Amino acid sequence: MSRIFGAFGAPNTAVELNAVAGRQLHGGRDGTSVLRGDTWSLGCNRLAVLDPCGGAQPYRCPRLPGIAVVFDGEIYNHHQLRRRLRARGHVFTGTCDGSVLPALYAEYGTRFAEHLEGMFTIAVIDLRRRPLLVLAADDHGMKTLYYHTGPDGSVRFASELPGLLAFGQVPATERAAALDEYLSVGTYVDDRTALEGIRTLPPGTTALATGRDGLRVQRRTAPLPASDGPADLGDLLYGEMARLTSADVPLCGVVTEGADSHLVNAIATRQLRELDDSPLRGFHVVYRGRWHSSVCAAARRSGTLHHDVLLDPDELVELLPRTVWHLGQPHADPAAPGRYALFRAIRGAGYTVALTAAGAGELFDGHERVQRALTTPPELPWIGPYLDSLASVPRTVRASLYSADYRDYLRFRGTAADRLAETLHAGRADRAAALSAVETGWRLPAHQLRQIDHVSTAWSVEARFPYLQPAVSAFAGSLRARPATGDTPLFTTAQRYLPAGTLRRSARSTDVTADELLRPGSALMDLAQDILRETHLDERWDRTAVSNLISAQSRHPAPDTAAALWAVLVHELWRQELRVLRPATVHLSLPEPVAA
Template sequence: MCRIFGYFNARATPHEMRAVAALQRHGGPDATGFFRAPGWGLGSNRLAVVDLDGGEQPYGRGGPVQVVFNGEIYNHAELRARLQARGHVLPDRCDGSVLPALYLEYGDALTEHLDGMYALALLDTRGEVPRLLLATDHIGMKPLYHRWDPASRSLRFSSELPALLGFDGVGGRVRESALDAYLTTRTPFGTRTVYEDVEVLEPGTTWVCELGGAPRVRRRAADLPAAPAREGRTAARQVRRTLRSEVRRLLVADVPVALIVSGGLDSGLVASLASEHGPVHTFNLAYRGTWPSDERHFAREVAERAGAVHHQVEIDPADFPKLLEETVWHLGQPNADPIALSTYALFRAVRDAGFTVALTGDAADEVFGGYARMRVAAERAAAGAEWSADYLDALSAAPAALRERLYTVAYRDHVAADPALPGAAREDLLHGPGTVLERITRFELENRLPAYHLRRVDHLSMASSVEARLPFCQRSVVALGRALRDHQRVRDGQVKRTLYAAAAGLLPPRVLSRPKQPFTLPVATMLRPGTLLWEYARDLLAPGRVAAAGRLEARVVEELFAAQAERPDDTFALALWALLVHEVWEEQFRPAARRPGPAGTPGASRPMVTAA
């Protein structure tokens, strides 16, 4: 696991390369290095997980093919044996060491042989001019940001957005429609970021360019669903068997491995399956004090059933302002999910406890149909009713009617010509092939999951030098999920029907029978008069500050505060939280007010952890 960066058909001084490396060193504290040649440079920050003494990057150093790589290749042992049988000599047993030889054997199709999570940059110097290949994994677990300048045909790239800004001339122009995209979908979707000149490679994308030429970008075909799933218990047994195999593979590491448990089905099932292979450590996050939706007792039940050493992490709501500044800095662009703050604090506690790898339950809802909005949309569509408006509002940080009131006339006119959702994604969601639930599943997996969830998990785990592994994102599991029929996902008011059946007997009955609850921060209760978070939001969203940008009606923001103070509401609270996060980002990243990252920010107190 690493962070990578580089440039192509461009110039970058050693100082720039060191600056970029320093800005993402938290994701790779074990080794930092870069290699430069006329017109190009590759660099990496290493987090040692497999073969702690090997893994020097660029892989293939001194040869015709050099690679920097971020991620984990879970089938590297099988690939190594195959490549060695064909005469290749590999320097160590690090997973990334197979990549140069794999490219020499299969060319651009090397990605078809990779099973894992990755973003890689490969430099081929065998031709008359160097050739660069960038590639991302099938579902977007490892992002790669880039700035392509068509005029000079130059490229700069990195694993993290704040690090990319370390290259001279990157990120100078903020996309004015980004606020609308953010409030509409909680973070920019597709290739877009908040910057006009910075994009992110989509999942399953291969980007190829020869020095001085124009890039060829290909989004590889999504994995086909598995053979149509069988009914009832047979499908559940197949899911359980596949998950058991993937969890076993993802536990393999040369460093300590932990498990994140929320107290719900998804992470609980991963913990239960992991415990079959020996003692495990589980981590759960809660908030100091008494708050609604506290799941710590369910998490403890899951841990006890798995025979785990359980670590209960607590954070003090008084630390939220400082934690929020650090969280926003690591993400590099706004993400409206309140859980982002909790995610950052939780992975920091995991690392403080001595763990470098953590398995999570992320993506189960997208793969198996776990969101209430999916169920409601499917039920309405089956009844012949309109479903899309409420579904899209459920994705937003501020519903369409509220955004209409929030925006100034000038800003409404501006964003009307620049829709928040990528056109092809919206068209497929509303009018593509398949049932409504099939279209929603495709949209969530291919668009929302990578942009909203996976980048958050990647950035906020690696912020504390922790590698997050995601069993539900494994190709075999995703293929099984996509093969399920609608009624195997949702029916009679129940979501994730097949996954619940797969977990039968593995989790405490109270965990399996409890109503589904999202793992999140109870912001509607915490954002209220008299709390530090409330005062912090009031200061940053003061009418004068809000009005100065010319995008939002300060009067409407004040009405949101008044309504939330009088009658706390999830919709009002999330909108205010989203606006607060955006203002924190503005303070840290707008060129006129750029501030240093966490190293220059007063640190929040460490979360309290207890083990049982």
């Protein structure tokens, strides 16, 4: 795994590239390297997971020196690809997964990513004829790549937003509509970010640039799943995880309260015991003074060597700003700082790879909001309640937080919730497909995977996602057309792999909530009062409403009030970090609405 960066169609100085690398160093401390020409550059900060003594990036092809590649992630089918490419005459000197990429590109050109199984963002420079930049992202968006296209057609990219902003030509202009997206739907719509002109490479896409016309993003055709494979979730997971537990560095598991987490860790424990009789160590974050769940007991019954990461809520005064910086843009999930602390503990215990159950809820319709939307009778509204469940701030609260100018802007433009409602309404004939498009195609990569990617690599830990492997996600897709009956396939499978009594059908979430953290008199509440009573609040807020929000939470704490206050606090902490990153160019422009 690595953090990657580069530019195409414009020169970059060594000083500038070193600045980009420096902002991403935490994601790969095992070596930094940069390759550059007159109008292009490729660089990476490497975290050595496979072939630690080899595998240096950028990768080159001995037969075709005009090809150079950097990549972030893991290629799980690299052994099969290496055998195929050797049969075609290619020579490899190491066993690192990424070493197959230049040869694979040489054989298949811009369609090379169609042959990959894994999690990745990849950048290829092809100088054999007309210089060409090729970028590719995995099918689920497990790894993130931010990019900016300049007015001259040049492209600059990096794995993290602070890294991208180290390029002097990339502006740090806040996008006007982003605030409403952040509060209304919990993340940013499509491939957009909080900043104007900066986008993320969408899942399942390959993008091309020649240095003149910017970046042309193309969606790849999803590969068809093999028809002769096992049609059982347990068998599929067991086969896929045999690849995911392969690493030349220590591996552990992330433990949560769900059946999805316990199933992954139980299978991993079995596989590790078959290899060397060593247990899987599982890590779970617990807030000091909070109720204790049954997670520890369930994890131990599944065979995991359990470890609780005890976190003091007062530590969030230090952790929250750091988490905001690493996420690169506002993210209103109160559990994010805890996950940041979790991966800190994982790295501190000597582990470099962590298995997670992320994506299981989206793929197997395990979230309560999806089940409610699917089971709502046709004569009753389901789109509005579903959108309310996605919001960072309740609809009744967020409009009151906006300034008069911003409300006027949204009145002309339309809110993010309104636009998403129109999309869902257009797909109402197939409610399950419409919800899946939102949950797996957009919210999963933008809201969950991006958060895990950034808070894990903040501590040089590689998070892996068994449920997002091709065979498992294809199996989940085949179930969507079937009506829900009784327990989900995931819960039923977990019962087979875990001792009786390990799982509960109704488990209380162990994620901490905003009202638990923003308690009157707490250190975090003091921070909120200090930050949000300063004079440089975002002009899109109604200052009186924000002040009233602080007073209300101080006098009469309530979940909705705390959620709104948390979201505002995170946004303003992010704006402070942005001013430090780019003090000369941070500004906000509200464009005039354009008539249709």
